[in-house]
Amino acid sequence: xxxxxxxxxxxxxxxxxxxxxxxxxxxxxxxxxxxxxxxxxxxxxxxxxxxxxxxxxxxxxxxxxxxxxxxxxxxxxxxxxxxxxxxxxxxxxxxxxxxxxxxxxxxxxxxxxxxx
Amino acid sequence: xxxxxxxxxxxxxxxxxxxxxxxxxxxxxxxxxxxxxxxxxxxxxxxxxxxxxxxxxxxxxxxxxxxxxxxxxxxxxxxxxxxxxxxxxxxxxxxxxxxxxxxxxxxxxxxxxxx
Numbered sequence: 656x657x658x659x660x661x662x663x664x665x666x667x668x669x670x671x672x673x674x675x676x677x678x679x680x681x682x683x684x685x686x687x688x689x690x691x692x693x694x695x696x697x698x699x700x701x702x703x704x705x706x707x708x709x710x711x712x713x714x715x716x717x718x719x720x721x722x723x724x725x726x727x728x729x730x731x732x733x734x735x736x737x738x739x740x741x742x743x744x745x746x747x748x749x750x751x752x753x754x755x756x757x758x759x760x761x762x763x764x765x766x767x768x769x770x771x
Numbered sequence: 772x773x774x775x776x777x778x779x780x781x782x783x784x785x786x787x788x789x790x791x792x793x794x795x796x797x798x799x800x801x802x803x804x805x806x807x808x809x810x811x812x813x814x815x816x817x818x819x820x821x822x823x824x825x826x827x828x829x830x831x832x833x834x835x836x837x838x839x840x841x842x843x844x845x846x847x848x849x850x851x852x853x854x855x856x857x858x859x860x861x862x863x864x865x866x867x868x869x870x871x872x873x874x875x876x877x878x879x880x881x882x883x884x885x886x
Contacts, residue, residue, distance in 0.1 A: 761815040
């Protein structure tokens with residue numbers, strides 16, 4: 656069965672610090688990978704996704720993620736975080752045979768707190 | 772952007788009663804809706820996939836007779852927790868998509884507390 660592992664449950668950074676959140680998945684076949692963000696009191700929102708092509712994916716709000724197939728990883732990065740990036744971040748992989756957004760399997764989430 | 776409305780946001784019920792949670796796609800037709808459950812400090816766990824006009828597909832370990840899912844229209848799916856018990860207390864989230872590579876949109880979730 657597919658699974659997703661997020662290494663850090665809670666990250667605390669100061670503004671302007673660089674961010675890297677780890678995500679590893681277990682599945683040997685073709686995968687679609689996602690990062691979602693949930694700001695306090697808001698819905699889950701898609702940050703970025705990888706389906707195919709360039710393994711370095713750029714998303715909204717200055718986030719990017721790199722798919723490294725050999726490491727089964729899809730780490731999320733941002734060079735300089737802002738206070739407004741305080742949120743919970745979820746990595747996800749699709750489990751559906753049809754791929755795409757169907758049957759996403761989520762990691763446990765990483766709660767990011769950015770201090771001014 | 773597309774909006775998925777989930778109602779209620781919070782519900783407290785007595786043990787043994789049933790609770791219905793609604794998930795509506797407000798400005799698009801959702802051929803597929805997904806129901807997730809989230810325990811504190813844990814990941815979202817996919818419970819079932821709901822397709823309009825057909826029976827839901829439940830994930831392994833999820834009791835279909837306890838968690839009744841109905842997707843009667845392209846804009847509405849409901850999850851009914853039947854004979855709720857304290858261990859059913861959790862955060863339930865729905866999501867809706869149009870399939871394929873279209874985006875998946877999430878509801879705001881329902882916090883269920885069973886006393």
